[in-house]
Amino acid sequence: xxxxxxxxxxxxxxxxxxxxxxxxxxxxxxxxxxxxPVDGWVSAQDVWNVGPGAVSLQHAGVLAAFAADSYSGTTRxxxxxxxxxxxxxxxxxxxxxxxxxxxxxxxxxxxxLFSGTADSGDLEGELVVGTIGGTGVVMLAxxxxxxxxxxxxxxxxxxxxxxxx
Amino acid sequence: MNLSRxxxxxxxxxxxxxxxxxxxxxxxxxxxxxxxxxxxxxLLLAAVAIPxxxxxxxxDQFEPEPAALIAVALLWGGVVALSFAAIANSSALTFLQHIxxxxxVDSWGAALVAPIDEEFYKGAxxxxxxxxxxxxxxxxxxxxxxxAMIGLGFQVMENIQYxxxxxxxxxxxxxxxxxxxxxxxxxxxxxxxxxxxTGLLGFGFAYFVTRRAAxxxxxxxxxxxxxxxxxxxxxVWNSPWLESLMAGSAGSFILALxxxxxxxxxxxxxxxxxxxxxxxxxxxxxxxxxVGSDVVTQEEFQVLKSGRRRRAVLRQMKKQKGPTARQVxxxxxxxxxxxxLFHSKVDTPGHPAIEVQRxxxxxxxxxxxxxx
Numbered sequence: 344x345x346x347x348x349x350x351x352x353x354x355x356x357x358x359x360x361x362x363x364x365x366x367x368x369x370x371x372x373x374x375x376x377x378x379x380p381v382d383g384w385v386s387a388q389d390v391w392n393v394g395p396g397a398v399s400l401q402h403a404g405v406l407a408a409f410a411a412d413s414y415s416g417t418t419r420x421x422x423x424x425x426x427x428x429x430x431x432x433x434x435x436x437x438x439x440x441x442x443x444x445x446x447x448x449x450x451x452x453x454x455x456l457f458s459g460t461a462d463s464g465d466l467e468g469e470l471v472v473g474t475i476g477g478t479g480v481v482m483l484a485x486x487x488x489x490x491x492x493x494x495x496x497x498x499x500x501x502x503x504x505x506x507x508x
Numbered sequence: 509m510n511l512s513r514x515x516x517x518x519x520x521x522x523x524x525x526x527x528x529x530x531x532x533x534x535x536x537x538x539x540x541x542x543x544x545x546x547x548x549x550x551l552l553l554a555a556v557a558i559p560x561x562x563x564x565x566x567x568d569q570f571e572p573e574p575a576a577l578i579a580v581a582l583l584w585g586g587v588v589a590l591s592f593a594a595i596a597n598s599s600a601l602t603f604l605q606h607i608x609x610x611x612x613v614d615s616w617g618a619a620l621v622a623p624i625d626e627e628f629y630k631g632a633x634x635x636x637x638x639x640x641x642x643x644x645x646x647x648x649x650x651x652x653x654x655x656a657m658i659g660l661g662f663q664v665m666e667n668i669q670y671x672x673x674x675x676x677x678x679x680x681x682x683x684x685x686x687x688x689x690x691x692x693x694x695x696x697x698x699x700x701x702x703x704x705x706t707g708l709l710g711f712g713f714a715y716f717v718t719r720r721a722a723x724x725x726x727x728x729x730x731x732x733x734x735x736x737x738x739x740x741x742x743x744v745w746n747s748p749w750l751e752s753l754m755a756g757s758a759g760s761f762i763l764a765l766x767x768x769x770x771x772x773x774x775x776x777x778x779x780x781x782x783x784x785x786x787x788x789x790x791x792x793x794x795x796x797x798x799v800g801s802d803v804v805t806q807e808e809f810q811v812l813k814s815g816r817r818r819r820a821v822l823r824q825m826k827k828q829k830g831p832t833a834r835q836v837x838x839x840x841x842x843x844x845x846x847x848x849l850f851h852s853k854v855d856t857p858g859h860p861a862i863e864v865q866r867x868x869x870x871x872x873x874x875x876x877x878x879x880x
Binding site: 387460508 | 523591594595597601604606610613614621625632642669673676752755868
């Protein structure tokens with residue numbers, strides 16, 4: 344039992360570029376914003392190219408992208424825009440009403456959890472946005488159904504690791 | 509039954525302790541954050557899990573499993589298997605992300621990882637129960653019951669996670685999403701879940717450990733076949749097949765669920781009927797020396813063989829002579845059925861333990877006669 348668990352953990356550790364400590368260093372997003380990946384999360388740039396000013400990571404079946412750019416609208420407007428983009432990529436799409444949250448140790452934001460069917464199957468995810476001082480920050484996590492909850496604490500930790508100048 | 513005499517029991521206790529630390533801290537977090545949603549989840553799940561558990565428990569009508577071992581099965585599924593499987597699932601998905609394209613992991617990750625990890629850890633519970641009390645797994649029905657109970661424990665605790673996630677998604681621990689998730693995961697799709705998968709696995713495991721007269725290769729083959737069936741049922745259920753149907757109307761959603769789950773459920777029901785018939789045959793064989801005596805009359809034997817007839821006779825007794833007489837008759841039926849168990853454990857019909865049991869039955873008959 345324990346052996347099987349250790350076996351799959353070892354597979355996960357040795358099969359790819361875990362890069363351990365290197366991943367612990369802060370990654371730069373746009374507008375001077377930085378975020379620090381949680382241990383175990385590795386770059387997903389080869390499977391999800393999110394372009395400049397953003398970083399994509401993967402762990403435990405979950406893909407997460409963090410992005411920051413200049414933005415002059417409200418947090419709600421940013422959320423609606425991101426949700427509109429997301430909906431366009433899903434065949435069927437359901438999202439729950441936005442809830443207040445915080446990121447970067449106190450910056451207020453909005454969080455939406457969604458699920459839907461895309462080309463790659465039945466997916467669920469979490470979208471978090473925040474705006475501060477002309478900068479908009481977005482976090483989008485997508486995973487097979489049921490998997491986001493398993494890494495929720497990691498996502499929260501990475502959102503709190505954001506540093507907005 | 510003193511389980512603590514077995515070393516395997518203490519291993520079980522240790523693993524439960526580890527699982528309780530993991531699952532317990534998670535549950536405490538849920539209660540602290542969304543107390544109302546958590547209590548509603550418990551109420552809703554209890555309202556379904558308790559009757560379902562009782563139905564599964566009653567499947568084995570001739571030799572009900574000890575409550576202590578049923579508790580072991582539920583705890584294993586809900587605490588040990590769930591904790592270990594969650595860790596293994598996450599690691600296995602991370603591994604898949606390294607070797608498969610992202611879209612493939614999104615589509616097939618849950619179908620590839622969960623059946624292997626979860627059925628492995630739930631199946632380990634069957635081995636644990638066998639090591640703790642190997643005499644208790646002596647028929648195909650026993651494996652089916654223990655497997656389904658492990659699955660039930662797993663399913664209940666996993667559903668709490670889903671319900672609380674739905675509550676968290678609503679932003680404030682609202683109750684509506686909990687009820688919605690309950691409707692889909694329990695009322696609509698609940699039959700095609702872990703109870704079904706591990707029930708199949710349990711049947712195969714029981715075949716392997718109880719059919720000692722069969723060649724080893726056949727026993728291993730049957731076990732492998734049912735392990736593969738359990739895995740396949742889980743795989744099909746988690747796979748993205750029929751997703752376009754599931755994304756459509758409520759009718760097409762339910763049709764997709766039926767296509768994905770019903771064949772395996774029907775198979776399990778057939779296996780249950782088969783196992784029950786085997787138990788009835790074994791019961792008749794064991795009671796052959798008693799039937800027609802003052803301990804078990806021919807008429808009583810015909811009643812004992814059928815759960816429906818036993819319940820009908822109990823109802824009739826309550827109506828005619830009151831609830832106390834019904835209680836005595838119920839005890840009498842149980843002790844008469846236990847007589848078959850005694851015959852299965854000892855070689856000689858005149859064994860002192862059997863004589864004691866016969867006397868107990870005679871005393872209950874005398875008590876019952878007093879109600880006339």
